[in-house]
Amino acid sequence: MEKLSSASALIEKCRPERPVRGLRPHAAGRAARWFLENFPGDVAYAYKANSSVFLIGALYGAGIRHFDVASLPEIEDAATIPDAHLHFMHPVKSRHAIRRAYDMGVRSFSLDSEDELRKIMECTGNAKDLILWVRLAVSAINSRIPLEHKFGIYGQPAADLLVKARQVALELGVTFHVGSQTGTPDAYSTALGDVHRLIVQSGVMIDRLDIGGGFPSRYPDSDPAPLQDFMKVIIAGIEQLPVKDNIKLACEPGRALVAEAESLIVRVDARRGNNLYINDGSYGMLFDAAHLGFIFPTKLLGRDVDPSEPLVPFELWGPTCDSIDHMKGPFLLPASIAEGDYFEIGNMGAYARAIAGRFNGYGEYDEVILLDPPMLSMYGADATELPAARSR
Structure with missing residues (x-):
């Protein structure tokens, strides 16, 4: 090219x-490096955001090895990436997709119902090597595209599902998504409070926590809080969890890695x-x-x-x-x-x-x-401002 x-x-x-x-692959690489340096856990790129081989290559070159995939075609595409760890994070999957994903080496699945848990177990032959993530419904606060109405479980049903998943999972996780293009970090603080209450209510010890995506990018009509503010709030919220010392963290940025x-x-x-x-x-x-x-x-x-x-x-x-x-x-x-x-x-x-x-x-x-910088950027001292839109 x-x-x-x-x-x-x-x-x-x-x-x-x-x-x-x-x-601008260099912009994707810069964003990936920022997340890898500032988030204290696995950074799983949300594959749905952009699957250009040039941008995936830039993310991989920066050190991304985990990928949030949401469909069988995404899995089949991402499975060609060397040393990739794929997480099938769509809470509703066809039986064929589950079987095919498991046959291709995927062991990480999300769910938000007992029916989905049963489906995953049946389609993997009651496998003993699964990482299962219970998708918690959380409130969307200052997000451009709320997601809580389609997926997620909460309250006593969530606690019950966590107990049932604990009985069959090799590793058990909780995941949530605060909504796409979230402008302020308080959404994560509220969601982590929900996670804290779920753990206490269920009495279940979890092994993993995935805080999902939602990290913002800059647009002319949107000037979100600095990403460092998000990290401070997230880390502070995790420190309040009863399992903070024995939990593996993950996040799923998509827009924040490739928008620029x-x-x-x-x-x-x-x-x-x-x-x-x-x-x-x-x-x-x-x-x-x-x-x-x-x-x-x-x-x-x-x-x-x-x-x-x-x-x-x-x-x-x-x-x-x-x-x-x-x-x-x-x-x-x-x-x-x-x-x-x-x-x-x-x-x-x-x-x-x-x-x-x-x-x-x-x-x-x-x-x-x-090779030039993006028009707007969230990253670093060299983050660009909107240039005069008049001419070359």
């Missing part, structure tokens, strides 16, 4: 017909007032912008703009014939932007690639590796 200094260098070299994914590691370079095919019609949209990599209201950083490419020219808010429309192919934004770009211009949409490494489809025949992308 071609390497270029920036998205601007791409437009200087050619004017691509298709939208372009700009990969990919951007999208698009062309303006038409302008109508403050509406820009571009060559990718909600059926492609902009699903989150269309359906969840995410606002991503934007930067005009390929030509100079007068520094005094104002940045104005635009709405974006994708290339399909569907009227829901609409990203309200606002996305800030120079007032003079016109048909034929290109711009970069940054910090799109989380979920955008995974969700993109082929509706109306669109969904084909070119790819390049970019």
